[in-house]
Amino acid sequence: EVQLVESGGGLVQPGRSLRLSCAASGLNFDDYAMHWVRQAPGKGLEWVSGISWNSGGMGYADSVKGRFTISRDNAKNSLYLQMNSLRPEDTAVYFCAKSKLQYSGFEEYNWFDSWGQGTLVTVSS
């Protein structure tokens, strides 16, 4: 059974930094792209960032580009999100999610098939 466990959340002042971690088990971690998705209190889901299986490709939402950095350590089965210059609007539960790929002809479909329980980040003075 796939397990994803986030950690590192907490209360932080605006402008400060925080590093989130996601420990994965029950899967061949280096077979999969991984992502961070967040959810502000009472709001919907927002994709934050994703990283390919070998760290060769990364993507970021415009709202975090230049402030957040995603990384992974396949030897440690771990995913990370370094969050700098935090803003109050970054307050959210941050989920790590594993994506699954399926190829059909020239199509490459993907979806988030496993999620962690989330870690709450609160940015406030």
Add this chain to the structure above:
Amino acid sequence: DIQMTQSPSSLSASVGDRVTITCRASQSISRYLNWYQQKPGKAPNLLIYVASTLQSGVPSRFSGSGSGTDFTLTISSLQPEDFATYYCQQSYNTPPTFGPGTKVDVK
């Protein structure tokens, strides 16, 4: 970015009801559409991928359809454990985007 909309934003239903949720994309996304269920305080749970494929372990009362810009999630006979919020998500391009959610609660 591709914008996703859902309707209704909320609905009230009874156990045994047939429930249909609609998702619309701002441009054609072929069948790059996934559905998730989320209960309060929990992580989202994948229900359907590639518009109509049921995720393993998901009850067959859930079904998805559509392609292009218009998609539907149907619950054929609502069960007590189905009261939750449902999100659609496009994976046609980056960034992947989610709909705003449809909350299904007890009538």
